[in-house]
Amino acid sequence: MKEGRILFISFLMCIASGSVFYWMAERQHKKIAVVDAVKLFDQFNMKKEMEAREKTKLELLNKRVDSITTELQLAKASQNEDAIKRLSYTYNYIKGSMENEFKQSNRDINEQVWKRLNPALDEYGRKHNLHLIIGANGMGSVLYNDEYYDLTSELIKFVNKKYEEGN
Amino acid sequence: MKKVIRCLLITLLSWVLGACKSRLAPDAYVGYVRNTKNGLVRNISIANWDYSFQFKPVDYMMLMENKGEVNKDSKKRRESLKGTAWFNISFKRSDGTVSPLRYDLGSREEYDSRYNYFLNQAVHTIRLLYNNTDTLRPIAYLFENNFNLTPQETMIVGFQLPKGHDNPENDMQLSYDDQVYKNGIIKVKFKSEDLRSIPNLIY
Numbered sequence: 001m002k003e004g005r006i007l008f009i010s011f012l013m014c015i016a017s018g019s020v021f022y023w024m025a026e027r028q029h030k031k032i033a034v035v036d037a038v039k040l041f042d043q044f045n046m047k048k049e050m051e052a053r054e055k056t057k058l059e060l061l062n063k064r065v066d067s068i069t070t071e072l073q074l075a076k077a078s079q080n081e082d083a084i085k086r087l088s089y090t091y092n093y094i095k096g097s098m099e100n101e102f103k104q105s106n107r108d109i110n111e112q113v114w115k116r117l118n119p120a121l122d123e124y125g126r127k128h129n130l131h132l133i134i135g136a137n138g139m140g141s142v143l144y145n146d147e148y149y150d151l152t153s154e155l156i157k158f159v160n161k162k163y164e165e166g167n
Numbered sequence: 168m169k170k171v172i173r174c175l176l177i178t179l180l181s182w183v184l185g186a187c188k189s190r191l192a193p194d195a196y197v198g199y200v201r202n203t204k205n206g207l208v209r210n211i212s213i214a215n216w217d218y219s220f221q222f223k224p225v226d227y228m229m230l231m232e233n234k235g236e237v238n239k240d241s242k243k244r245r246e247s248l249k250g251t252a253w254f255n256i257s258f259k260r261s262d263g264t265v266s267p268l269r270y271d272l273g274s275r276e277e278y279d280s281r282y283n284y285f286l287n288q289a290v291h292t293i294r295l296l297y298n299n300t301d302t303l304r305p306i307a308y309l310f311e312n313n314f315n316l317t318p319q320e321t322m323i324v325g326f327q328l329p330k331g332h333d334n335p336e337n338d339m340q341l342s343y344d345d346q347v348y349k350n351g352i353i354k355v356k357f358k359s360e361d362l363r364s365i366p367n368l369i370y
Contacts, residue, residue, distance in 0.1 A: 046352050050351065050352065108349065111349065112351035115213065115214050115350065115351065116213065116350075116351055163352075164340065165354070165355070165356040166354050166355030166356055
């Protein structure tokens, strides 16, 4: 009877330790990660700083557009045809410049941020023995993933530390 | 009680030993500052561009100005540089085949405008965050003219430290915004422990 109990307890312990080992091995062999690319991009410090820099430039242009708009409204109110023509031309020109500047700065920020993020992602993948990092961007490429595979916040921490310390 | 005294003595001894800086002769001192292992040079590669950020302690600057020797004016020069922090920011193509100023040029005007940018504008894109609190702007800047003899360009930049800091001994984060080669903002950190363990120069 006693022997049977010991045998039963040993059997239970074997199952428990087996499960723990299996769980640890499973964790160690995690080779796939999913990252929310939009979140990673938005929360990268360099992107935030570059956006702030560009914002000042664009705000300056916007102020010029505002002042021309006011002048144009005044000219329209006083029905000054010459001034309306001149100011309309200036307004269109500055508005166009502003839109171009906005598009260009967006392109530049995108290009420069990904230039920095891509090698950082490579490095992270290599360091953590990942075989695949899938970028979820809300466009349907990843329909579902559980939190276990989601490394977005870890990666945000990693890329920002790398950026701030220059490692 | 004995154990407590022993522990205190060991702590005190290690603190004293830690506080005592080693002393180096001029050649060894220069070697120490240039050694990447000592945390005073930081190298970063971005998309086929190599950037190097060298922190230059006052003694190192003084040695470089005197061809690696100490002379009678050295101490005076050292005094005049007190309270400042100096850096060299160098950049080159990773393959080293072409001077950065000449890289991917469309015309002579483009070269002139790029050269002019580094002479007069690049300084506005450099900042130093000292002790994680003070953002410092350069007080001195020089773009070294190497007459295209080397495929590397160097900017020399100096900052005035906040009052009460004769030597930089707190964390420093140098940032440079590369708007010419579109590599974004590049930051490097010089850690306080590396700055505090710079040896003394033997005069």
